[in-house]
Amino acid sequence: xxxxxxxxxxxxxxxxxxxxxxxxxxxxxxxxxxxxxxxxxxxxxxxxxxxxxxxxxxxxxxxxxxxxxxxxxx
Numbered sequence: 402x403x404x405x406x407x408x409x410x411x412x413x414x415x416x417x418x419x420x421x422x423x424x425x426x427x428x429x430x431x432x433x434x435x436x437x438x439x440x441x442x443x444x445x446x447x448x449x450x451x452x453x454x455x456x457x458x459x460x461x462x463x464x465x466x467x468x469x470x471x472x473x474x475x
Contacts, residue, residue, distance in 0.1 A: 411423045423441075425437065444474075
């Protein structure tokens, strides 16, 4: 995303009133989730796949660890 300038493009679209918020949907393990969350300070939301039957990070998403990490970032 950084190399392609996606976040800068999205910030411009917000300034022009074309979009309202910057966020992402996520369906991978915690390590990748953390990299994305930490890679941009302007995230306003994230949607994660959260499986109540398997709350550990793994094939079903970042798990409780990811949920708590996102919450800690605001």
